[in-house]
Amino acid sequence: MGPLLTILRRLLLPFSWLYGFITDWRNSLYDRGLTPVTSFDLPVISMGNLTVGGTGKTPHLEYLIRLLSPSFVLATLSRGYGRRTRGFRIATNQDTAETLGDEPLQVYQKFGKTVRVTVGEKRAEAIPNIRSAFPEVGAILLDDAYQHRAVQPRVNLLLTDYNHPFYTDHPFPAGNLRERRNGAERADAIIVSKCPPTLTDQERQQIQQKILPYAKAPVFFSGIRYGQPVAVHTNTQATGKVILVSGLARPELFEAYAQQQFTVGQHLAFGDHYAYTPKDWQRIEQVWQQNGRGWVLTTEKDAVKLKTLVPPDFPLFVVPIEVYFLESNPLNFDEWLLERSGLHVKKA
Template sequence: MFRFLLFPFAVLFDLVTSIRNSLYERGYKPSASFDLPVISVGNLAVGGTGKTPMIEYLIRLLSKHYKIATLSRGYGRETSGIRIAANTDSASTIGDEPFQLYRKFGESVKVCVGEERALAIPFIIDQAEETEVILLDDSFQHRKVKPSFQVVLTDYNNLFTKDWLMPVGRLRESRRGIDRADVVVVTKCPPELGNEEMLEIEKSIRQYTSKPVFFSVIRYGDPVAINTYSKIDERVILVTGIANHKPIEDYVAKHFKLIHHFLFPDHHSYTNEDLKKITAFAEKENAMVLTTEKDAAKLDSPPFAYAYDYIPFFYLPIQSEFLKNGKDFDEMVLSVVKQHVS
């Protein structure tokens, strides 16, 4: 009933976004193109579809041969404008996901943030002249830049084909928008996903685009200690501040004894009060704290160092992997980059 009442607003939202897209497609609104390859990773829906793991996948694929820069808005940061990450930065200055990338790849990749991507890209080219490829994070609806290659993600558990426009559902624009993609990747698939179900999903996507469809899965690594503790306990307190907590919760429940899940909103800014509650509960239950890489980027900071003296804190590293035809995806990306880089 509640969704039915919101339907007129979804129709209005569709009208507004369709007009906006039409203005860009007809050239009434300009889109900037650049000489160096710009690869965009985005989605149709709000919330987590695995964009950061896909950015990391592309970094690993391309950094063997090219100098990479990543560019995102830096959601949730306390600063504004264009910034290139340095060792003085933190999640509060560049955002949790960019800081996660910086912690993982360091100076080998230029991690940049900026609200206006069309202005940030020339800044990167000027300030980091060695850059050969730019990876745009969450930029599918940012039409002011025309990427060389568009990777669009859709969560297996929340396929865009079954979703609705906001505010009825989670879509930022009509399902028809997927046709701007160069490839569609169904993310967070169960590892045991069979060919028959893949074909059914691909068939549903084919109603909106003829572009190649790939399927990927999130692989969790062994827990990594945030503090000096090295012993991994079976008893776990899970702490997450992400858009979709179900996959990691299911994984932890399957591989550990999950005592409690402290569930925070996406991009949550942790406070001392949060840490006191978490550590008090973990101490009472004699359990270790396990969190995500994204949350670890914020929790592993000097203001919270006191908590690590007596409670073991770990995070679960993740990687995106293709279930099949991953080499085809790689070749498509590499081919686009080679066309631009001499």
């Protein structure tokens, strides 16, 4: 953080205190039962964060899908950030990022054959709609719902980025927190995401000690594993310099991975959930030409939007990612989640 940004954040601290007071007051209304909270008789697993974006919620949601879908019929529910529609919506083959949101569309394109993917701003109203449309659903996964207090989940998972932990941050606008750090006390478990594979037991203990003043929940540690780039169109090849295109809250890991694996010509970094236009594609293609007409690498979230703009002979590739949990935890995350949620994997 540069000196000017540090000074600016200090000047904004009084506004962060005010913002923190407002979110504390809102939370107190739920805690004291003055604002209604709805619970349901089937497992509802919520995942979210205290920080504005960048903790890896969607890859962790996909981890839960891979863990649970072989044994249970699942539905996912998110707000559908960035979509131009409103209200409850069930994903179909006709949906786009504009009608569904980029991350729900990504989930639908990967898991839509077995998972019921839905969006809806008001989760407490959307869940009964899911149960009516899909009576067979045995569990619902809520994406980015940590601050959505109108629903009482059976399991509340809080993610925090290893590189930007919540306990070093401040509420908006001096920092990136959606509420004060003590909001972590609502978590049933805390997942420290994007950890390096070399994280030592001593480092884990230090992180746990820094979390302890804010939450007594078990702490798990996860990392990101990148797969081999996959061509959006099968008749293209990845040769020469690569141009990176991303619309992420924190693109540093994506860029570091590419720098280690390939010869990177340039990284075009757009804002999180960026809605690409034909003009943006013209810029990408121009940069690609200036760097020797090699290939372009993007993320799964960006690919669902870019591929509608890309000619079939253009070498656009997407890198898949998966979450894994670091070993040596006192608790195994999979076993803990199944026990906490009341879900029991069917024996073969």
